[in-house]
Amino acid sequence: MRRTLLFVAACAALIAxxxxxxxxxxxAPAVRQALTVAAGAALGVQVVAFLIVRGMAxxxxxxxxxxxxxxxxxxxxxxxxxxxxGLGLPLGAALLGLATFLFVTTLIEPLFLKT
Numbered sequence: 001m002r003r004t005l006l007f008v009a010a011c012a013a014l015i016a017x018x019x020x021x022x023x024x025x026x027x028a029p030a031v032r033q034a035l036t037v038a039a040g041a042a043l044g045v046q047v048v049a050f051l052i053v054r055g056m057a058x059x060x061x062x063x064x065x066x067x068x069x070x071x072x073x074x075x076x077x078x079x080x081x082x083x084x085x086g087l088g089l090p091l092g093a094a095l096l097g098l099a100t101f102l103f104v105t106t107l108i109e110p111l112f113l114k115t
Contacts, residue, residue, distance in 0.1 A: 007046075011046050022097060034084075038097035045072060046072075049071045053113065054112075075102075
């Protein structure tokens with residue numbers, strides 16, 4: 001439980017730092033909104049994916065990691081097909097933002113998976 005909370009805190013901090021960089025680089029309000037929505041979605045997806053990977057890590061870490069990647073990919077697809085058009089967000093900014101947030105937070109995941 002402690003590792004999960006630490007992972008969530010680390011993800012939130014890393015997503016916030018990446019989001020801030022994106023906000024500083026792009027001044028269009030629609031792009032900023034897309035990055036904000038993508039940041040929130042990325043945090044939720046990462047928590048779910050981490051719980052799946054963590055649950056399977058004791059039995060088969062590679063299968064857990066693969067399932068985590070599948071969850072992230074499906075989240076990106078659902079985000080692209082349902083959330084972005086539903087909210088009227090710019091497609092490129094929203095998808096690039098979500099993919100970036102998921103990528104940078106996936107890089108730190110192994111640090112929290114040690115059993």
